[in-house]
Every structure is written in C-alpha cells, then in structure tokens.
Amino acid sequence: MSALTAHLDVPLHHGAPGAARRAVVAVLSGWGLSDQDWLDAAAVVVSELVTNAVRYGGGCVALHVEAQDGRVVVSVADGSPVRPRRRDPDDVGGRGIALIEALAESWTVRHHEGGKQVRVALRQCPGLAPARGVAA
C-alpha cells in the first residue's frame, strides 16, 4: 500500500496551532484513523510543533503528514536552524517536548532549507478501520 501524504503551508500567528491541528485531525480521520484518543494525542503533538515554530521558528512553516502501513509521521519545518531541546520545566514553559515524548513514539530533527524540520512518529493507531484500510 502506497503512502498517503498531506502538506500544508502554515502562516505563523497565534491561531496557527489551532488551525493546524484541526486540519490534521480532519485529514487523519479521512484516512480511516479514527480512534478518538489517538487523534487527541495527534492534535497535541501538532499543537506543540506549531506553537514552537510560532515562538522560535518565524515566518511561514511547512507541515507534512505521512501515513504508511498504519504508521503516521507529522513534521513541521521552520526557518530557524536551532534545534529544540528538552529543558527543565518552570513557570514559563519547558513542557512542549516533554508532552511530545509522552504522547508520541519518537522525534528527530533534520536540516531543511537553511532551517530545520522536526519530525514526530506517532504511536500506532489502535483499531484501524479495516473497511477503509487505506492507511493500513
């Protein structure tokens, strides 16, 4: 089964995390990935990635979603070459990467056109709708 992909340009403003996660959840549901708890976790991951891009990345980011054999990777490319790094949480933050690590499988960073791309592999989605099976 070939991969399903989605790409969206996301201009950065304070409404970007919400718009991005709503778009990604709709896309993933359309791919037959309909477990609500799993979609909720995917929404948090997208929200964290885009929020960090708004805060530290700058400009307009490129969001990609890819599903193959039931594995979904969400990635956000921004214009800053600085790599995110987990830090000790305090009152002004430090919980974004921790949340991604808690809810997803793994994350990696790649160079990308002068900036970087943060890629998060989501956990396997439970109970893939077999009738659709499209992302399976």
Place this chain on the structure above:
Amino acid sequence: MSALTAHLDVPLHHGAPGAARRAVVAVLSGWGLSDQDWLDAAAVVVSELVTNAVRYGGGCVALHVEAQDGRVVVSVADGSPVRPRRRDPDDVGGRGIALIEALAESWTVRHHEGGKQVRVALRQCPGLAPARGVAA
C-alpha cells in the same frame, strides 16, 4: 506575496467529502480567510468535488488548495478522464455542478495523469483579516 498551498491525498469512501471539507476549512481559516459565509460556500464546493470523485472518479484523489492575492482555487484530481458536465436536475441528482456554479466564481477541467483535475476558483473572500494578511 507568495502563494500559500495545501495538498491532501483523499482516499475515497463515503466519509471523504466530510473529512475533506473539514480539512480545507481549517486550512483556509489558518490562512486568515475567516468569513463564515464564505467558508460555508467553500465547504460546499469541496464536498461537491469530492462526492463526484467518489461517484465517478475512483481510487484516491489529490486535493489542492492555493491562495494568492486573496484568490483561492480548490482542485480535485481523479483517475477518470471523463469531464463533468452540467445536466438537468432530476430526483437522482444533477445539482452538484449547478451548486458549484452558484457559489463559486468559475470552474475548469484539465488533463491530469491519465485522469483529470477539476479546478474551482472561489469568490473573493470578504473582509480579509488584515492583521494576518497572509493570503492577501
């Protein structure tokens, strides 16, 4: 201002029109195109295009959205080379193209990889949020 684009693979099943229009509405809102009546019309156009692809296109379709200078084009490519044509409405249908013509600016068809791509230019979105201005 450069164009904003989004692309999504849409596997065809009876939930595809709903998933596609929810994704497109989220994407357009994130681009600062937030007039509710305009978004409602965009949702109908996407729903008609994807429904026709489910009925007559077959397989998995590619949906594209492009915004530049406040003009938005939505297009759906499917695997059938047959061109849609407006027909007289009756009890089993014939209102999809009519609805697209009533709610959008214009539509065209292009050859696309053995099939076709139906492209719909939406009306200008009223009251483009100037703070974001990203799709303006």
Place this chain on the structure above:
Amino acid sequence: MRIVRDGVDGLVRMAFHGELDLATVDQVAAQVSAELAAPGLLRLVLDLAGLTFCDSTGIDALINAQIAARDRGVIFQVVRPRGIVRRTLVATGVLELLTTATG
C-alpha cells in the same frame, strides 16, 4: 448526523442535527421509508433547524423523500432551513418546492 423523531396522531416530525452529505443520506432514506411504511401516517415534516451542512447529495435525498411521501398520499414539508443549508436550497432553486406542504 442525528435524527430526532417525534410522532403523534398521524403527524411525524423528524428533526435533523449535524451534517447531511454522502455519509448520512442513506440514514435519511431509510428512516423516511420506515415512516412511510407504517400505517396511519398523514403528515411528515422534516425540520432542518439543527442541520449545519447540506450539499447536493443531501438535497437529492430531500427531493426523494418528498416524492416518496407524495406517492403514499402523505402530506410532506421541509421546514426551518438555516444558514448554508438555506443557501444551497435557494441556489439549486428547490427552497419553495421543498418548504411548501404537498400531498
């Protein structure tokens, strides 16, 4: 989509909530034929106030419901289309046809 049914003395009202499209039209067709098959029905009203979306596939289902009701001699009426639902009925020229009681 959710259909809330309310029936008394030969009058049945079906209130639609949510989105009417390819994913949900079969539900409408099935519930309308079930109502029409039951004896004693005089009047069927489809209340669209809670419907937030309806495309041409949904409109076809409403037209078919009207035809099926007429064939059974049941008075039929679509009421309270709102927002984009009303706009799609107007744009396809069926608003008056559907909202005028027939039978």
Place this chain on the structure above:
Amino acid sequence: MRIVRDGVDGLVRMAFHGELDLATVDQVAAQVSAELAAPGLLRLVLDLAGLTFCDSTGIDALINAQIAARDRGVIFQVVRPRGIVRRTLVATGVLELLTTATG
C-alpha cells in the same frame, strides 16, 4: 475559548469552555489577574470540565495562575480536567500539583 465566571462571598469559579492554547492563554492570564486584583477574594477555582483541549502553553498558564494566586494568599484549585486535558496534565506530571487546593 469562553470563560464563564461565577462568584459569591470571596469564592470565584471560572469555568473554561473550548480550547486552551496559544490563541487563548492571554485571556486566562488577563481574567485571572483581574480576579486577583479585586479585593476580598479568598478562593479561586478553575473548572476545566468544559475544556476540550489544552497543550503545554495552556498548562503554563494554569501554573502561572496558581503562582499568582499563592503570591496573593488566595486559595487556588483546578478541578474536573477531562479526557485529553487530563491526559496532558498527567503526562507533564502536574495533575496533582494543580488539582490540590493551595493557599
């Protein structure tokens, strides 16, 4: 997000409805400081039962509200986190910290 405020005798309850993220955290910070600035407040409760989404930005806002309340000697408590909101509080290890009344 919508915040429904309910206040009586030095107790204020703010019920959150909708999604708490970058777009809405300022609203929380502003409303919490307004409450804390008013005289006579003894206890501030944030009711999250109607909140359907909260990411790390939202959690930071809740932690800051707690710190601000403590600095004013106001008893503070987050109550009824549900679903994904509860899961994010658990995952970041702050569920107990926030849902235990402090002051």
